[in-house]
Amino acid sequence: MGYVTAEAPTRAELATCVQCGLCLPHCPTFRLTGLETASPRGRLMAMSAVLEGFAEVDDVFVEIIDFCLGCRACEAVCPGLTPYGRVLEGARAEIAIQHPTPSRRLRRWVLGRALATRGFVSAATAVAAVVQRLGAARILPAAVRRSFTGLRPLAGRERWIGRSAEPVADPLGTAALLAGCVMDPWFSSVHEATVGLLRRAGYRVVVPEAQTCCGALAAHDGHASEARRMARRNVAAFAGVDLIVADAAGCSAHLKEYGHWAGDVGAAMAERVRDVTEVVAELIVDGRLPRSELPRGPVAVQDPCHLRHAQRVVDAPRTILRAAGYEPVEIDQDAMCCGAAGTYAILRPDTSLELGRRKADQVRAAGSTVVASANPGCEMQLRSLLGPAYRVAHPVELYWEAVVEMAGRVPAEVDR
Numbered sequence: 001m002g003y004v005t006a007e008a009p010t011r012a013e014l015a016t017c018v019q020c021g022l023c024l025p026h027c028p029t030f031r032l033t034g035l036e037t038a039s040p041r042g043r044l045m046a047m048s049a050v051l052e053g054f055a056e057v058d059d060v061f062v063e064i065i066d067f068c069l070g071c072r073a074c075e076a077v078c079p080g081l082t083p084y085g086r087v088l089e090g091a092r093a094e095i096a097i098q099h100p101t102p103s104r105r106l107r108r109w110v111l112g113r114a115l116a117t118r119g120f121v122s123a124a125t126a127v128a129a130v131v132q133r134l135g136a137a138r139i140l141p142a143a144v145r146r147s148f149t150g151l152r153p154l155a156g157r158e159r160w161i162g163r164s165a166e167p168v169a170d171p172l173g174t175a176a177l178l179a180g181c182v183m184d185p186w187f188s189s190v191h192e193a194t195v196g197l198l199r200r201a202g203y204r205v206v207v208p209e210a211q212t213c214c215g216a217l218a219a220h221d222g223h224a225s226e227a228r229r230m231a232r233r234n235v236a237a238f239a240g241v242d243l244i245v246a247d248a249a250g251c252s253a254h255l256k257e258y259g260h261w262a263g264d265v266g267a268a269m270a271e272r273v274r275d276v277t278e279v280v281a282e283l284i285v286d287g288r289l290p291r292s293e294l295p296r297g298p299v300a301v302q303d304p305c306h307l308r309h310a311q312r313v314v315d316a317p318r319t320i321l322r323a324a325g326y327e328p329v330e331i332d333q334d335a336m337c338c339g340a341a342g343t344y345a346i347l348r349p350d351t352s353l354e355l356g357r358r359k360a361d362q363v364r365a366a367g368s369t370v371v372a373s374a375n376p377g378c379e380m381q382l383r384s385l386l387g388p389a390y391r392v393a394h395p396v397e398l399y400w401e402a403v404v405e406m407a408g409r410v411p412a413e414v415d416r
Contacts, residue, residue, distance in 0.1 A: 002053055007093035007224045009047045014087065016080040017044045023074035028337045028355055029067055037064050040074035040084055047091050057098040065091050067351075069344055070220050071305035071337035076312065085310060086260065092222030104221075107343065112218040112226025115181040116233075118161070125185040129154035143346045146353070150380030152186065159188040162209035165199050169288070172202035173242035175279075178234075178255065181213035183248050187376050193400035194247045194276050200403065201288040203243070210237040214246070215261065216254035217342050231261035235269050244269065247276040247396065249307035249375040250342070256311065275307060276396055277374055281316035284323045292325035292402040298368040299326040299398065302359065302382060303335040304375035317374055317395040324395075324402040326370070331362040340377035352381070360385040372398060 003009070023040045024030050030039040037046070046064045049055035065088070072085045096104055114120040128151070131137060137148050161179045175198050177191065184191060195205045215230035235258065238244050246252035252275035259267030283289040299321050307313045318328045339345065339355030363371055363386060371392045373379045383392045 001056055001098070003051060003057075003094050005090075005093050005097055005224070007090045007222075009051065009087035009090045011051060013083055014044055014048045014051065016082040017041065017078075018080045019045075020079060022077050022079065026073040026077050026334065028069055028071060028073070028339075029351070031336070032351065032354065038067055040068075040078075040082075043068060043091075044082065044084070044087070047087060050094075057094055059099075062095055062099055065095060067348070069305075069337050069339070069341040069355075071341065072309040073305065073335065073337065076309045085257075089219050089222065089224070092220070093224045094222070096222035096224075107221050108218075108223045108226065111221055111343070112223040112230075115217065116212045116215075116226075116230055121181055121185060125154060125182075143349045146349070146384050147340075147345050147380055150382070150384030152189075154186060155188065160184050160191045160195070160207045161211075162207060164204070164206045165195055167202045167204050168199050169202040171204065172288075173204070174240075175203040175205050175243040175245050176238050176241040177205060177207045178214060178244065178246040178248075178251055179207050179211060180246070180248055180251055181217075183251070183376060187248075187394075190247050190376075190394045190397055193394065193396045194245060196400055197280055197283070197289060197396060197403065198245065200407075201283045206241065208237040212237070214251040214254050216250050219254065219261070220342055228261050231258050231266055234258075235262050235265050238269060238272075242272070243279070244273045245276050245279055246273065247374075247394065249275060249304040249311070249313075250377065252276075253306035253310040275311060275313055275316075275374070277307070277316040277320060278313055280396055280399065281319040284319060289323070290403060290406055291323045292406055294325045294402070294405075295327075296325040296402070297327065297370070298329045298366070299370045299372050300331050300363045300366040300368040301328045302331065302338065302363070302371060302373040302378055304373060304378045305335070305337050305341075307374050308335050317372060320395045320399045321372055324399040326372075326398065328372075329366045329368050331366045332359070338378050338381050340375075340381035342377060345377070345381060356381045356385050363390070370398070 027039050036042040075084050132154055137145050140148055161184055198205050212230050212233050215227040219227035255273040256270050258270045321328050338359040339352035345352040369390050372395045374394055379392045
């Protein structure tokens with residue numbers, strides 16, 4: 001049968017893989033299993049076999065493709081510049097159409113519809129907050145329970161969507177913040193730090209009411225039509241601003257690829273997208289944000305895959321942490337995936353747990369009880385495995401604390 005959708009991997013894309021194997025030692029699932037079918041090269045060969053009619057989109061193909069974390073570490077070392085993230089999403093789009101299952105249909109609704117509906121996210125957050133306060137996580141399915149234990153205390157409400165804030169320095173322009181599907185109700189203090197720093201540097205900050213989920217989770221799971229719909233909505237919502245900032249690495253990586261999901265207008269929007277660590281680091285280097293002279297000790301740095309591998313942003317988080325007075329400690333020179341990987345922790349709990357334990361061991365060996373991670377899924381994974389003796393926070397949160405301490409008090413009022 002071959003491929004049937006426009007999202008499918010193309011012959012030109014797959015031909016960029018020269019089968020050199022340089023990606024193998026950088027692939028977490030290959031490192032775990034040693035299996036060729038658990039490597040980027042093996043998965044690309046499977047995609048090519050379907051394209052050429054030698055194989056079908058069957059249970060074997062689904063297992064090969066779905067075992068991938070989508071960390072894109074292979075892209076960073078590929079001499080052929082194979083667009084692995086793109087073809088992986090294309091292969092999963094084929095699976096969603098040709099090999100639908102009850103689980104995948106449910107995920108299509110949750111990732112493609114529910115997360116884009118503010119009322120659903122708010123209701124789910126309120127329920128989760130009650131479960132959290134009652135200490136009743138044991139009632140949750142085992143696959144969900146571990147991720148749930150990594151959550152921050154939930155307030156049960158959105159805080160930033162639809163708001164705006166004026167600059168407290170010489171104006172630089174207008175920056176729009178992606179509120180995200182769960183970042184606003186679950187990680188609002190990251191937004192607080194982001195808005196505070198942008199204002200202090202001179203940006204007027206807006207959080208458009210009309211925006212929605214970035215669409216990354218839907219795209220990664222193969223729900224292409226839903227990802228395109230969310231992209232088109234965000235293109236309209238973020239029109240007319242100078243800068244678009246996302247403070248979750250998975251979101252900023254996906255927004256930068258809107259050219260694929262929303263055509264020319266998406267590509268134009270993508271040119272204005274930056275991860276918050278890039279923006280804040282540049283503002284520090286330019287002198288618009290201060291450096292702390294107070295030593296705060298070591299901080300273990302965990303590199304989210306979609307920041308380091310997909311966006312190739314490595315130095316920025318470390319620049320921010322040094323400006324806050326911390327001394328960054330490297331925990332993994334290979335920057336292996338922590339195992340969170342969006343829905344992977346729920347769908348593949350055993351593999352996710354093994355990778356998470358390895359990452360947690362690296363943190364413990366680093367000797368710091370403060371950990372910096374710029375992605376919510378990674379943060380939840382690390383917190384669930386490290387326990388309450390460790391603090392896991394976004395780099396901009398740690399830096400914002402230092403800025404507030406240096407300034408005494410930075411106005412935080414926002415306008416409705």
